[in-house]
Amino acid sequence: MLAAAAGTAGTAVASAAATGQAFAAGSDSDSGSRSRSGSGGESRGHGGRPATAQSPSRELRTLLKEIDPDRIEATVRKLASFGTRHTLSVQDDPVRGIGAARDWILAELKTYAEASGGRMTVELQSYIQEPASRIPVATRITNVVATLRGSVTPERIYVVSGHYDSRVTDVMDATSDSPGADDDASGVAVAMELARVMATRRPAATIVFAAVAGEEQGLYGAAHMAERFKAAGADVQGMFTNDIVGSPKADDGTVDPRSVRLFAEGVPSSETPEQAATRRSVGGENDSPARQLARFVRDTADNDATGMSVRVIYRRDRYLRGGDHIPFLERGYAAARFTEPAEDYAHQHQDVRVEDGKQYGDLPEFCDFGYIARVARVNGAALWTLAQAPGTPQGARIVTSTLTNATELVWERGTEPDLAGYEVVWRETTAPEWTHVIEAGDVTRHEVDLSKDNVFFGVRAVSRSGAKSPVAFPVPQR
Structure with missing residues (x-):
């Protein structure tokens, strides 16, 4: 047969x-x-x-053409200009620290929302994180969230995010310059540019564009957002985080400008023992909701409209690290992580310095803004098709x-x-x-x-x- x-x-x-x-x-x-x-x-x-x-x-091709590398560059450079965006940095200084970055993102997203005819709303999603791992004192953690309400099935939700906090080598150093251009102003720029482009449109389902904090200290902001969705019984049918999407250049100098990795978990971490037993008996280890979501990205975004190839990685994330999709996975939502093809560790998380005539640090100069725009197009193609198609x-x-x-x-x-x-x-x-x-x-x-x-x-x-x-x-x- x-x-x-x-x-x-x-x-x-x-x-x-x-x-x-x-x-x-x-x-x-x-x-x-x-x-x-x-x-x-x-x-x-x-x-x-x-x-x-x-x-x-x-319609989708027109939308993707509006994604602007120059605007993405301006966003990355502006975020890097706040000196440090460490989660434990100052929150009431108008020009330096995570509070200044938060206020700028909020104001920028509000300007995008003005073009939406009331369909997009913007809010600060804050809570006090009590002392915990990498949080020595009670700290306010704030996500900046723009919600574009769906016109047909608004209860169905898709989320795209980047994290706006940054760090240097010492994860507890909240005062040294930490521009965080690649990690992760690049991902925030993707979410913000998509919010700008989609604000004037009418998706059938709801799309949420988020800049979250607390990622480097332990995924705190994303966990808070995911828990709020879960407590509200929200129908989140897909979530993408963009984390380290700023450059196609590896630390050995090789460049892969036309591909992006998409990490997708196999057996769901939220699976019950009964569900796990069923899966063992019938298979489907490669058919989790996250991997179906990843296949959907390949179906809709690996084409000439984005100029990119999507390399699906059958893992939750990279070794020794994790991203903001994980709290969503842990609460039973389909979620996946976009990241560049091979990271350049000579600049990621490094202290800003000049050594032997070479500049180090996560600076905008090491980003490729055309590449970030193409990653944004991949996200945009998948998100828009998800929002316009029927639900899973x-x-x-x-x-x-x-x-x-x-x-x-x-x-x-x-x-x-x-x-x-x-x-x-x-x-x-x-x-x-x-x-x-x-x-x-x-x-x-x-x-x-x-x-x-x-x-x-x-x-x-x-x-x-x-x-x-x-x-x-x-x-x-x-």
Whole structure:
């Protein structure tokens, strides 16, 4: 059966409009559908791209062209000008320290919000962190958050962040100059530039743009934001942090200007023992929500519109370190980290100094602002498509109540008004990307004439315009 289904390779991708028409003409959502191996499961990859890849719309291409390297450079240089942005640095000086940086970010985001017609709001999200690891005294930690409310499904939320605190070699040194251009004014510049560009637009879902503090001391600001979302029962369906995205140059001098790493956790850290036992019995170690989110980034942002290649790394983060996506992962949200292809440790976290005629320190001079703009385009392509597409299907199950060589999948129908239907995707268990796509129609049940023992399946939603959601990996239903 597998060979028969794979024999349909080469079928062209239908246009977005044709896809919407096909789903609109499909079955009623309460009914099911069936695909035989010889008539479904087209292999749709083009030029090495995944079968699930989505071509950027004209609207998205226009948006991405507005991302401005000069504005990004101005943001990075302004943040570096505050001397130090250490979390423990002064908070009431108008020109130096983390408080001055906080106030400037707030004012800048408010100017962007003025162009939104009231759809974007900006706030300071503060709390007092009591003494803890790397926090010797009670310290106010403040995130600066801009929220662009969705026009159709505002309860569905996507988050993009960078951290605006900085450090030198001694993580407790709150007074020495610590410009933090690459780590992480670059990531803050990505989030802020996306807020500027998207403020004038109307995403269907809500997008949150955040500059968080306390990262270098222990991910405190991001943990506070994630906990607030969790306590409110917020439907955060995706989160990206941009941390160290300022330069494509490695410490050995090699340059890789057209790629960015995306770190994505495998088995969720929030998984219960029962869920872990199920996963061990059926597989799916490579199909966590974070990795489906990473595949979605490849589907939507690894193309000519961004000028970048997205290198997905199947790890939570780099060795010995961690980023602001981790508190979101720990609370059960799909989250991933963007970072440059290879870090230059000669400048990262180094004290500002001149030695043997060479300048050291995390200075703007070592950033590549065109590269940061391309990373912003990768984020923008993924975020905008996420916000415009239907949400990730909920309640996806693979029916295992009877022994059969066919596979029956069920899921819950979404509530989006422009929802056209669903697609079933599949791949061999050893394949890293989805290789086949089956149009299921506007249904909540679909049977495929392939054995669930031999391949992995997924389900994704499709809008009338042809925008597709991330894939939901089904769990067994006995």
